[in-house]
Amino acid sequence: MRKKLSLFATLCAFLLILSSCGTKLAAYDPKEPLGKQINYTITGIDAGAGIMLSTQKALKAYKLDKANWQLQTSSTAAMTSTLGKAIKDKRPIVVTGWTPHWMFTKYNLKFLKDPKNVYGSAENIHTIVRKGLKEDKPSAYEFLNRFNWTKNDMSSVMLAVNNGESPEKAAKKWISKNPDKVATWTKGIKKANGDKIKLTYVAWDSEIASTNVVSEVLKTLDYKPTIQAMEIQPMWASVATNAADGMVAAWLPNTSGIYYKDYKKDVEDLGVNLKGAKVGLAVPTYMKNINSIEDLK
Ligand code: PBE
Numbered sequence: 001m002r003k004k005l006s007l008f009a010t011l012c013a014f015l016l017i018l019s020s021c022g023t024k025l026a027a028y029d030p031k032e033p034l035g036k037q038i039n040y041t042i043t044g045i046d047a048g049a050g051i052m053l054s055t056q057k058a059l060k061a062y063k064l065d066k067a068n069w070q071l072q073t074s075s076t077a078a079m080t081s082t083l084g085k086a087i088k089d090k091r092p093i094v095v096t097g098w099t100p101h102w103m104f105t106k107y108n109l110k111f112l113k114d115p116k117n118v119y120g121s122a123e124n125i126h127t128i129v130r131k132g133l134k135e136d137k138p139s140a141y142e143f144l145n146r147f148n149w150t151k152n153d154m155s156s157v158m159l160a161v162n163n164g165e166s167p168e169k170a171a172k173k174w175i176s177k178n179p180d181k182v183a184t185w186t187k188g189i190k191k192a193n194g195d196k197i198k199l200t201y202v203a204w205d206s207e208i209a210s211t212n213v214v215s216e217v218l219k220t221l222d223y224k225p226t227i228q229a230m231e232i233q234p235m236w237a238s239v240a241t242n243a244a245d246g247m248v249a250a251w252l253p254n255t256s257g258i259y260y261k262d263y264k265k266d267v268e269d270l271g272v273n274l275k276g277a278k279v280g281l282a283v284p285t286y287m288k289n290i291n292s293i294e295d296l297k
Contacts, residue, residue: 198228
């Protein structure tokens with residue numbers, strides 16, 4: 001009798017787990033309203049990121065806030081992990097997405113149309129340095145001024161890191177495979193005799209890639225670079241107050257726009273280092289009937 005009872009209990013527990021998993025892991029159902037299926041939640045990243053501020057604006061502009069939609073703060077790593085798991089089970093999900101990023105290489109994702117243009121159209125990534133760098137470290141200044149690469153370049157470094165390579169090694173490998181491009185950045189520049197230089201960045205995958213490549217190139221110019229990850233606002237402040245020499249992580253005009261506005265008079269903008277980046281809300285392509293932010297309602 002006891003044995004039978006415990007067997008029964010085990011069976012019940014098993015069924016309970018199964019059924020609770022069942023409701024949690026339901027695949028995307030195009031016939032049901034999307035909000036209900038994902039708890040009216042957009043999966044976001046770190047709080048200060050421009051894409052988070054833009055998404056808050058989008059919630060208002062499209063009146064999604066009135067329909068109980070919310071933006072969940074987390075981190076890039078948590079967001080991409082949640083995204084990967086959802087895609088594995090073909091579950092519905094809406095994320096804050098951007099390119100270049102390996103999520104668009106690894107998964108079939110689409111940006112949602114943004115008819116109210118809250119996220120702006122194409123963005124460029126700028127290099128920002130501290131005032132006085134030109135006089136103090138002319139070689140670094142000249143290289144940073146020349147530094148520019150493509151979405152494909154950046155994606156290939158990001159993908160290598162995502163596949164388990166250390167950012168430093170991935171950057172070194174990319175440099176050794178692209179000698180011509182690197183030469184256009186460094187040709188004729190005087191070596192620096194072990195001068196220290198400090199770059200700051202935010203640990204978004206895109207900026208991990210660019211900052212490590214720039215740091216490795218600085219080493220070939222005989223600099224001793226240090227790179228330090230921080231949150232977005234301190235990153236801008238570090239360059240504005242001369243605590244850091246520069247950064248390559250300014251997404252403009254929209255995504256980093258509010259920080260640019262606050263700090264532009266205290267920094268020097270060296271212009272675009274990558275053209276045609278993009279920011280918005282993204283969903284897996286199997287969510288066929290969701291194509292615009294308007295469709296979330
Ligand atoms: N991002 C990646 C950043 C800029 C680079 C889109 C997550 C943001 O501020 O949103």
